[in-house]
Amino acid sequence: MRAIKKPLFMKQKLMRKVIYSLIPIVIASVYFFGLRALVLMVWVVGIGTATEWFFEKRYNKPISEAVIVTCMLYTLTLPPSTPFWIAAVGIMFGIIFGKEVFGGFGRNVFNPALVARCFVYVCFPEPLTIHWVKSATGFPGGFGVWLTESIDAVSQSTPMLIFRETSQTESFARLFIGNIPGSLGETSALLIILAAIYLIYTKSASWQTMIGVFMGYLLMSTTLYILGASTIPNPLFGLLSGGLLFGTVFMATDPISSPMTVEGKWIYGVLIGIVTVIIRGYALFAGGIMFAILIGNTFAPLIDEGVKIYKSSRKKVTA
Structure with a gap:
């Protein structure tokens, strides 16, 4: 009999919807920062997909479509001028030590x-925190250049870095539209x-996780x-800058690394929001949201377990 050929990718409708939601942000990143953004995205997706394939082929398992989402999200958190080799090293590390060592998808x-x-x-702080580029305006914007003009002065850096250095804030209109220096996909709140x-x-x-993060942050x-x-x-300035919106919508809501219970999602979200403010205000990192989410990931299983124990105890009391 003829062997049935297994598909290369695992079909995941949920992941495809996330990809669809990211497409306008990817297009905007090219408009704001140049064609290099798209090439960097393709490069990272290729490296990330190849990395997962290398590990999954041993078990004759298909590649998850989730790896494409992972690669896209990772790329959109990078500065536009991030060296290609650093981007490649990062995604390989993320796939191997953030996913495969735990058993895969x-x-x-x-x-x-x-x-x-x-x-x-952490490993490459200079290209990830110092080298930024200006945001394009008008037509054709970044579609006509490889990479927009570099920024050297701190006074023209990203909104959160400017605030930390000078206590000055960017206009809410620019923060909302996204024509400001920053990571590829984190600038446009709209x-x-x-x-x-x-x-x-x-x-x-x-939506419980999203609202929870906003509640914790605003409180x-x-x-x-x-x-x-x-x-x-x-x-409001902090809400619209520093990648808080991007991290809340796309990272904190990851169904695998966040709590499963509804109550747990609320607690998890509030925890991330509170920790983000603490890291931003009193640590070395201007953003804070990515570290806050990883801390939330650490406690997610415990939060779910705590919710289940509480519910079980309540049932015994009412019985």
Whole structure:
């Protein structure tokens, strides 16, 4: 008999919806920062897919479509001028140590895209925190150049870095539209919000987690801001900058590394929001959201277990 050939990719409708939601953000990244953004995306997807294939072929298992999502999310958190070799090293580390060491798709404790991003952030701080480029405006924007003009001065850096250095804030209009220096996919609040609406409407992401993050962030940020903490910016400014929206919508809602219970998602989201403010205001890292989500990933199983124990105890009391 003729052997049945297994498909190269595992069909995952949920992952495809996430990819669809990311397409406008990818197009915008090219418009804002140049054609290099698209080439970098293709490069990372190729390296990440090949890395997962190398591990899965031993068990004759197909590649998960989730790896494409991981690669896209990771690339969109990188500065536009990130060297190709650093991007490749990061995604390989994320796939191997954030996913494969736990047994592959569905078994990972941490979000692989964030594992990759944190790895390159810590190991290669200069290209990941210092070298930024200007955002294009007008037509054809970045579609007519390889990479937009470089920025050297701190006073023209990303909004969060500028605030940490000078306490100055960017206009809300520019933060909302996205024509500001920053990582490839984290600048446009408008597109990220539209993606969130699509994901919630198609039931592809947890709205409880998203709202939980915003609640935790606004509660902690507003409290410290009112108390006069100099390292805490205006809560609305902080909400629209530093990758908070992107991390909340696409990273914190990862169904594998976040809690399964509804109550757990609320607790998990609030925890991430609070920790983000603390890291931003009192640690070395301007963003904070990626480290906060990884901390949330660590506690996700415990949160679910705690919720189940609480529910079980309540049933015994009412019985």
